[in-house]
Amino acid sequence: MISRCFLCDLGDNVHKLQRMEELIGDRRFVEDERSLIKTPYDVQANNQEHDSPTSTHQIGSVQHGSPCFVYTLAFFSALGGFLFGYDTGVVSGAMLLLKREMNLSSLWQELLVSITVGAAAVSSLAGGYLNGLYGRRICILLASFIFSAGGIILSVAHNKEVLLCGRLTVGLGIGIASMTVPVYIAEVSPSELRGQLVTINTLFITGGQFVASVVDGVFSYLPHDGWRYMLGLSVVPAALQFLGFLFLPESPRWLLQKGDTQNARLVLSRIRGGVNVDEEYERIRSSIEEEKIDAGEGPVLWRILTFAPTRRALIVGCGLQMFQQLSGINTVMYYSATILQMSGVQDDQMAIWLAAATAFTNFLFTLVGVWLVDRVGRRKLTLGSILGTAVSLMVLAAGFLLSAQASPPVTFHPNDPSLHNSTCITYGLCESCMLNPDCGFCYGKNGTVVIESSCMPVDAASTEAAAAGRCSNGTQESLGVFWAYNYCPTSYSWIVLLGLILYLAFFAPGMGPMPWTVNSEIYPLWARSTGNACSAGVNWICNVLVSLTFLHLAQCLTYYGAFFLYSSLALLGFVFVVGCLPETKGLRLEEIEPLFGRQLFDIFFLWHCSKHL
Numbered sequence: 001m002i003s004r005c006f007l008c009d010l011g012d013n014v015h016k017l018q019r020m021e022e023l024i025g026d027r028r029f030v031e032d033e034r035s036l037i038k039t040p041y042d043v044q045a046n047n048q049e050h051d052s053p054t055s056t057h058q059i060g061s062v063q064h065g066s067p068c069f070v071y072t073l074a075f076f077s078a079l080g081g082f083l084f085g086y087d088t089g090v091v092s093g094a095m096l097l098l099k100r101e102m103n104l105s106s107l108w109q110e111l112l113v114s115i116t117v118g119a120a121a122v123s124s125l126a127g128g129y130l131n132g133l134y135g136r137r138i139c140i141l142l143a144s145f146i147f148s149a150g151g152i153i154l155s156v157a158h159n160k161e162v163l164l165c166g167r168l169t170v171g172l173g174i175g176i177a178s179m180t181v182p183v184y185i186a187e188v189s190p191s192e193l194r195g196q197l198v199t200i201n202t203l204f205i206t207g208g209q210f211v212a213s214v215v216d217g218v219f220s221y222l223p224h225d226g227w228r229y230m231l232g233l234s235v236v237p238a239a240l241q242f243l244g245f246l247f248l249p250e251s252p253r254w255l256l257q258k259g260d261t262q263n264a265r266l267v268l269s270r271i272r273g274g275v276n277v278d279e280e281y282e283r284i285r286s287s288i289e290e291e292k293i294d295a296g297e298g299p300v301l302w303r304i305l306t307f308a309p310t311r312r313a314l315i316v317g318c319g320l321q322m323f324q325q326l327s328g329i330n331t332v333m334y335y336s337a338t339i340l341q342m343s344g345v346q347d348d349q350m351a352i353w354l355a356a357a358t359a360f361t362n363f364l365f366t367l368v369g370v371w372l373v374d375r376v377g378r379r380k381l382t383l384g385s386i387l388g389t390a391v392s393l394m395v396l397a398a399g400f401l402l403s404a405q406a407s408p409p410v411t412f413h414p415n416d417p418s419l420h421n422s423t424c425i426t427y428g429l430c431e432s433c434m435l436n437p438d439c440g441f442c443y444g445k446n447g448t449v450v451i452e453s454s455c456m457p458v459d460a461a462s463t464e465a466a467a468a469g470r471c472s473n474g475t476q477e478s479l480g481v482f483w484a485y486n487y488c489p490t491s492y493s494w495i496v497l498l499g500l501i502l503y504l505a506f507f508a509p510g511m512g513p514m515p516w517t518v519n520s521e522i523y524p525l526w527a528r529s530t531g532n533a534c535s536a537g538v539n540w541i542c543n544v545l546v547s548l549t550f551l552h553l554a555q556c557l558t559y560y561g562a563f564f565l566y567s568s569l570a571l572l573g574f575v576f577v578v579g580c581l582p583e584t585k586g587l588r589l590e591e592i593e594p595l596f597g598r599q600l601f602d603i604f605f606l607w608h609c610s611k612h613l
């Protein structure tokens, strides 16, 4: 029997293709697709041949096997995302212990944090070449091997040089994993689950960041060697991924591209749960044949840049990754502890646990993204997310602005000769005092009013106390003495807190995952590795840029200035997304390239596409 719903789906497909024909104007492409649409009778016959109610389900005219194996593949590959999140997240807590134990200067602390991100930038670019040559599976195996080696080096390190070497190694793994995993998941997924499954990788990234913050919290109670556990624990998921991938298959698309037709068909049929994959196999094969004609001669990057549709796809992919980082996610995550301290949380342990709550919020809202991506589509989700992100950044900035305007003045100037050369004592307001990383604000309270406040140099060994005077033992509530490093006491902190929560709620479902998801699907197969390598490289380079410049930016523009700047960049990103990002929801990977056949900023076309696809 032909189900009514199935007839609707079929009608829908014909309608989609008619619309695509009108919109894209590529008749050859549409005709090919039309030959792939089966009449209800064809499908019925096919159903009888392969139907097994428990192992297959029907989507439009295409049948897919049980997605169980695809979920297993997605899980093991997304462990790469987990390690990306864990290794970038765990370092802040580990650093608190390390700087005491190894007596690290601020230069060394900065080096240990940024070498990982820098190495990730380099290795993600190199990952494109490795992916094209050795395939996705070998690259994932390589990344998990590097992660394991890095984790072991870090956990046994006995000096800062070895630590640096371990952090560099881990960064190399992160870069390769960050560009390979989304591509692999996109290539093995059926089109209707692809968005969700690739977005799961970002869920694992934010999950890794959350687990890292909990591990930081737990091991912060172990001041000696706690950091070894924090940094070394990453070996467990890395080894699990390595073992898993020894038994998991290569991407069938990559195999086909390399001419390994037999294995490609075998893997495809295994991934689809044993259903007939002739149609899908043929489609991939013929699109690879067509691509060979499109692709031209010369190095891949050159071919991408000289062929208009791939050049446009690359601009969209890199632009999305750039705006993801320029809207300040990593400074917001990194400074969440400071933001929370401004809201009145003075205890350090408490600040660590509240930072874990921030990471959890990021994780939770990424889950919303996984749920929404194949329902509302990439374009709407990204648009809503980036607009909300820009508005939340304005709320954050407004909170900082009001706090700065109500900044308590410095009223007490201690007469300690050792302070005479310090710039800290020259500041007249808490705002300017806290923006200097060498100074902190020491004050007393009368009810909620700040009294007897001074700007003091910070202790060289710990930012938790002043170098001299009343605050040399840090905050001592019983004595009515408070030490504020990096923030000022304010009654507007709730606005900042509101901005932080809104920011995560808007950023995490869209701008967090969509740049990775969209990049995994917008390039034709011949350009996919290189396109993803370039866009992942842009992500990491912008990540380094934003994190390294934040403190200087805050000193030049103040906190509110910096957040207003991020907000304007997010608004610019909104305009970019409106004008450049087509909807790719539900399309097969082979159907996406024609969407870039039009000029970017052809808004009418994009609007039509998202309405009808």
Ligand SMILES: O[C@H]1[C@H](O)[C@@H](O)[C@H](O)[C@@H](O)[C@H]1O
Pocket (backbone or CB within 6 Å): 202, 205, 206, 209, 324, 329, 330, 333, 362, 511, 512, 513, 539, 543
């Ligand atoms: O998509 C991820 C995610 O949003 C993370 O929270 C962030 O730290 C990364 O930089 C980003 O690439």
